[in-house]
Amino acid sequence: MFEAILLTVITASTPLVIAALGELVAERSGVLNLGVEGMMIMGAVSAFAAAQLTGSPYLGILAGIAGGALFSLLFGFLTLTLVANQVATGLALTILGLGLSGQLGESFVGMPGIKLQPIVIPLLSDIPFFGLVLFAQDLIFYLSVALVIGISWFLFKSRAGLKLRAIGDNHGSAHALGINVVRVRYLAVLFGGACAGLAGAQLSLVYTPQWVENMSAGRGWIALALVVFASWRPWRLLAGGYLFGAVTIGQLHAQAFGIGVPSQLLSALPYAATIVVLIIISHNRRMTLINTPASLGKPFVPDR
């Protein structure tokens, strides 16, 4: 029973964690991309379509990543090359993504999906209790864990990561030091798009293997909130994503179990928990300031 709940929590949390990780990297470089929902849904439709057309869910994953990344390129071009307002462009990206994906996916509605099968790791999956939960999962879950470790190392232990954070903190100084601000930001935005696309692929290949319009149902916005919640740190983001997933699934189980708490209150719990944690985090102003990318959302125009 507990195992079953954990499995459901993992499925529900994985897309949030992956999409939020991508956005975290983009925001660490100083780019605020509010188009996560749009990139996610583009990833979902690309992944579903590719899996249907080729019969392979793995090609579906690749298509999801490519779909999200390509779509983010549009955002990059508008905000980095043309220096358009990031907030407005991000919102537009979401609107466009929701509409475009509906259009592209129209002929795939109602088709039975292809589910990405779990990869059972021998020996490790025999560990009692946690074995099946952690080591008999699908590829996208393993990727999500690898991404947390990789991004954490990249940002705080690698030279390239230091440069990326430097740009996010003060793009003027980074530019003066000879770092190519626009190029690094393009890469960060692309990475964010790829992650959102991968999260979308998880939705249409693992979570609910089907395609319906608007199937992301606001998960991109939750991913955005998670980044702030995690104060731009990957491990906190992982914890936050799973906390959110656990509370969401927990309240459904509490209802099915017949605990006499109003379901509206239970449904609000994940969001209430987020607010409480945000209050606790923001209590320590100095730590918040250290982690917040100072150039976040500001336009960059090289002066020479």
Added chain:
Amino acid sequence: MKKLIIALTATAAVLGGFASGASAQEKKKVCFIYVGSKTDGGWTQAHDIGRQALQKALDDKIETPFLESVPEGPDAERAIERMARSGCAMIYTTSFGFMDATVKVAAKFPDVKFEHATGFKAAENLATYNSRFYEGRYIQGQIAAKMSKKGLAGYIASFPIPEVVMGINAFELGAKSINPDFKLKVVWANTWFDPGKEADAAKALVDQGVDILTQHTDTTAPMQVAAERGIFAFGQASDMIAAGPKTQLTAIVDTWGAYYIKRTQAMLDGTWKSEQIWDGLKDGILTMAPYTNMPDDVKAMAEETEAKIKSGELHPFTGPINKQDGSAWLAAGEKPEDGVLLGMNFYIEGVDDKLPQ
């Protein structure tokens, strides 16, 4: 934030939709407002199939622009008002949550005929229409009681409105007519449309031991979970057999087309008047999808019940019925007024849930 975006999308869609429709002349506009996407595989799709039937039947006299994914709440009022301003002669608003918005806009446009689905507020130029879904849910309850090995079904509900509560009660009544000890677990997803969340709710119910699933939400995700876990389920609003060929027992299929044609024709003829219409199985406003994946005797029982409801011999809500706390609601042989059913805000005995108030 999300609402804002949807509002912007909706506005853009209205502008786009009407720019293209403006060139056609003479044809009357009969407009539709949808809460979901027209290809959701459930509630909205059923309305859109009805709209297509209407368009086909009266093709030379009308055109039928529609607006998808309009959120319930203040944005709905703006969307409906825009439709009214654009010259619609008649507007169907197809979700319970559009009720107050429809009432407000209808008061501003006395010459436009409004029809609101599943609501209870009418006006001179505002009719309401609804389908007796509970008749289908009663049949489903009977099938569930026959097919469940554990005598326990799971019900994925959307919002605690009378329509949904009535459905839960009808399902439980049907089940109890076969197995008096039948229990029903209810999970409120607090959404009409979120495949992920609906699937999560389905998994939670299955993990807690139910072996039949039924839903009052709009996507096929719960059906998919049922198929994966090897249990049976009922489809909602549209035939969902594609999502669970070996899983779906039957489905309540909303067949609005005949109603839309009848009412639109009345509007064209000038005989339209505001009514509060509540049609059922016998009127063809809902039909049961083929009874599948069950033994012949269960199928025969379901067909017999369906025939009895159609002939009027059987009313699902016939006393004696107790409320959840055991207090008496209907005496033996007593049937409730429609108004009581439409305002239903309590569970009957046997529902294993606390109704959110």
